[in-house]
Amino acid sequence: MFRPLAYALALGAIAASLPAQAADLTICDTSIRGEALRFAYDPEVPGLKDSLSLREKLYGHAGAITCPGLVTLRALTPDLTDAERGPFCLQWDGKARTYLGADLGPRDGWLTCRTARRSFCQKVNKSRDAAAVWGRTAADLAVQAGSETVLHAAGVVSVKGPAAVIGEKLVGLGATALAGSGGTVVLGAAVVTAVAVGGAVYVCSDTGAEAAALESAPQPRLLPGEVAPGADLPVGEPVITVTPLP
Incomplete structure (x- = not known):
């Protein structure tokens, strides 16, 4: 038998037990x-x-x-x-x-x-493997590409340099390239910054990951x-x- 008063008291007890x-x-x-x-x-x-x-x-x-x-x-x-x-x-x-x-x-x-x-950063698709070795690759890349490597707090490593060079390096380390874009030809000498942080890589530019011909990961x-x-x-x-x- 349904009893409204008892039901209401039960709901009140449950609500009182919930975090405030x-x-x-x-x-x-x-x-x-x-x-x-x-x-x-x-x-x-x-x-x-x-x-x-x-x-x-x-x-x-x-x-x-x-x-x-x-x-x-x-x-x-x-x-x-x-x-x-x-x-x-x-x-x-x-x-x-x-x-x-x-x-x-x-x-x-x-x-x-x-x-x-008008610059912003996009997480690169399938970049966990790239993030794991990006710090070790960064110094060599800086010498090869004439780019700038900076170590921030919490182990964050950022590399600034030619989009085509950084894009190709990231693809070689596990990132995903945009289908049908001929990286080097399309990008030319555009400059981007790649950031290894928290097990992922972010590419920062006025067009995000696309500036390095990389696919951006779905952002949760x-x-x-x-x-x-x-x-x-x-x-x-x-x-x-x-x-x-x-």
Whole structure:
């Protein structure tokens, strides 16, 4: 026999046993390449408070963005830790009022790139094998291609050089080439940066992985309403130049 009162009391007991953290989450809005997204995050997580200014708390970034920069950066790189995200920043398109994506470079207190450009990074498809040996290959590649190799915090290695050369090296290490694009002929002397981080390789340029004729991997982005995981941001970002740019 169905008894409404007993049923209601049972539901109340279940609800009381659930974690209270859902009630403590803050809902925020952001925009990535013109797509409006909504996330939930714990405002007490270290690092989040520092990536949201008082102006943004009151009015939002350009009147529309209310998420701390760290929440947006985590949404773009959900498979990385905050330490591995250290070299990345957020490229903001002021005209379109949207984030273009994550890019390499120095960032301000809200994780926005200090140098505004239309560059962003894409994870390369099938690049786990490449990431495992990229650090050892980087120094040799820097000498061969006249490129720049930089070791960041948390073991992140970035190499900047000709797109065709870097693309060919990555394909040889396990990355996937775009079908039908004759890498060297199409790309010419275009310059890209390849980043080995967190068991993956990201290619950064104004057209992402395509600039090196590489296929980009499907990005497991956080879904609207999903909680961005909490972790401390690294303190300081020591940058050691392994092979200086000639």
